[in-house]
Amino acid sequence: MVLEFFKGTSQTPIDEVRETIARMLEDGHDIFVTASDALFGGGKSKATKREVRATDQEINQMQAAVRRSLMVHASVNTGDLALVLQYASIVKDAERVGDYAKNLYDLVRYGASFAGAPDEDELAGYRDSVATLILEAASVFDAMDTERAQELINKADGFLSDYDSHVKAQCQVPPETNAQSAVSRALYYRFLKRTTAHVMNVLTSLVQPLDRLDYYDEAPEDR
Numbered sequence: 001m002v003l004e005f006f007k008g009t010s011q012t013p014i015d016e017v018r019e020t021i022a023r024m025l026e027d028g029h030d031i032f033v034t035a036s037d038a039l040f041g042g043g044k045s046k047a048t049k050r051e052v053r054a055t056d057q058e059i060n061q062m063q064a065a066v067r068r069s070l071m072v073h074a075s076v077n078t079g080d081l082a083l084v085l086q087y088a089s090i091v092k093d094a095e096r097v098g099d100y101a102k103n104l105y106d107l108v109r110y111g112a113s114f115a116g117a118p119d120e121d122e123l124a125g126y127r128d129s130v131a132t133l134i135l136e137a138a139s140v141f142d143a144m145d146t147e148r149a150q151e152l153i154n155k156a157d158g159f160l161s162d163y164d165s166h167v168k169a170q171c172q173v174p175p176e177t178n179a180q181s182a183v184s185r186a187l188y189y190r191f192l193k194r195t196t197a198h199v200m201n202v203l204t205s206l207v208q209p210l211d212r213l214d215y216y217d218e219a220p221e222d223r
Helices: 013-042 046-076 078-109 120-143 146-171 179-207
Strands: none
Touching (some): 078 179
16 A cells, blocks of 8 residues: 555644645536536636636645645655655646646637537536546545545546547548537547546555556556
């Protein structure tokens, strides 16, 4: 169980860093839900834009705070260097969840809507799976639950190839197909894949050594 020996009963700066990264995921989940609600019928609005932007800025501020805390901690606790490097790596993954949620809202701003689409149920099913994954990952990471982390990684890994298949399908639609429909779906599935991969990277810090982080950005055969 990687990192298990760091777990203690007293609140330490590293504990606070872990909790902050978990909160970043929770806020990323909130942006994701807000953006996807707009994509599935809510539409664009100034209020939604402000909410998405404000929450993303909060995530960015937390990322900066984590990096500052890690630098200070590393300077006086050299024995925690491996953990510091792990958290310094995965904090960017937590931050990217919010960025890809913003990208989803960009689709709304550009005129995309999945409300009433023939494939709405399928599109919404993947949306719900990703939203659940983000929120569960936040809880699992904060609790340092290595067993559940591996379960989530295994489950989410199965979705990555699904997203690729959907992107490929949209790139191969007949010329007479509505271009906006194909482009919006290809980007939608691409953003879901990237979000899923970043969440999985956060979870790997609980089950993999430092040199094995970030490989869920790669194709399975290249990991």
